[in-house]
Amino acid sequence: MRLDKFLCETLGVTRREATILLRRGEVTVDDKVIKVASVQVTEASQVVWQERRLPMPGPRYFMLHKPDGFVCSHEDSSNPTAFVLLDEIKMDKLHFAGRLDVDTTGLVLITDDGQWSHKITSPKHKCEKTYRVWLEDAIGDDYIEQLTSGIQLRSEKELTLPAKMEVIDASQNELLLTISEGKYHQVKRMFAALGNKVERLHRESIGTIVLDNDLEPGTYRRLTAEEIASIS
Ligand code: URA
Numbered sequence: 001m002r003l004d005k006f007l008c009e010t011l012g013v014t015r016r017e018a019t020i021l022l023r024r025g026e027v028t029v030d031d032k033v034i035k036v037a038s039v040q041v042t043e044a045s046q047v048v049w050q051e052r053r054l055p056m057p058g059p060r061y062f063m064l065h066k067p068d069g070f071v072c073s074h075e076d077s078s079n080p081t082a083f084v085l086l087d088e089i090k091m092d093k094l095h096f097a098g099r100l101d102v103d104t105t106g107l108v109l110i111t112d113d114g115q116w117s118h119k120i121t122s123p124k125h126k127c128e129k130t131y132r133v134w135l136e137d138a139i140g141d142d143y144i145e146q147l148t149s150g151i152q153l154r155s156e157k158e159l160t161l162p163a164k165m166e167v168i169d170a171s172q173n174e175l176l177l178t179i180s181e182g183k184y185h186q187v188k189r190m191f192a193a194l195g196n197k198v199e200r201l202h203r204e205s206i207g208t209i210v211l212d213n214d215l216e217p218g219t220y221r222r223l224t225a226e227e228i229a230s231i232s
Helices: 005-009 015-023 114-121 143-149 186-193 227-229
Strands: 027-031 047-049 060-068 105-110 128-135 164-169 174-179 198-206 220-222
Touching: 005 027, 005 047, 027 105, 060 186, 105 114, 105 220, 128 186, 143 164, 174 186
Parallel strands: 105 198
Antiparallel strands: 027 047, 060 105, 060 220, 128 174, 128 198, 164 174
8 A cells, every 4th residue: 555545544634644744754664764655555564653653544443451430431521531541543533332330440342443343232232241240248149040030120121131140259249240231330230120239340351352461450452353353
């Protein structure tokens, strides 16, 4: 692909603006300043502008370890948006493939590919999400049975779809819950319906994409080709 076309698509600039950036010597390819628009770049080329390596044009997919206190929206009047944790170009094109509450931590997927995120969020696709849950009160003996049969949430017509629960540490009221829907505050509402209260909530996985242990809260990375393809 020509370098000027590459810049147009990655930076969202016009052909003329791309030519100006090049003439000013603002762009390097493989550590050399390149001013010629017709130079060919490939997947392997390191194109850098303003100290940032520019990715090949195309859809982008990231996993973020969301810390407590950040919201999954572009704007919020009281809390910072989790987007401030990303250092990427064309941020306005990115969206969250399924949100977490401000006080929920863990795996958040971010993309500019609407069809891909639809497969995660649409009820039709029943994409599984696993949460680590810490409850205020003891885990009831009947929880597994009730969660498997479906829970009646307030102001919902249908029971929740069968969910899977695994006790991790009964002394800490800690468990793993896997659900295949994403209703508003669903996990908190499910345990509220069981007469308990979620004290802490952390998302560990979406489908087979597992939050990377190496990602500290507030950090992110690109998804691998395999992770992207796992959402189908
Ligand atoms: N369920 C909730 O209640 N909150 C979340 O953030 C995610 C799932």
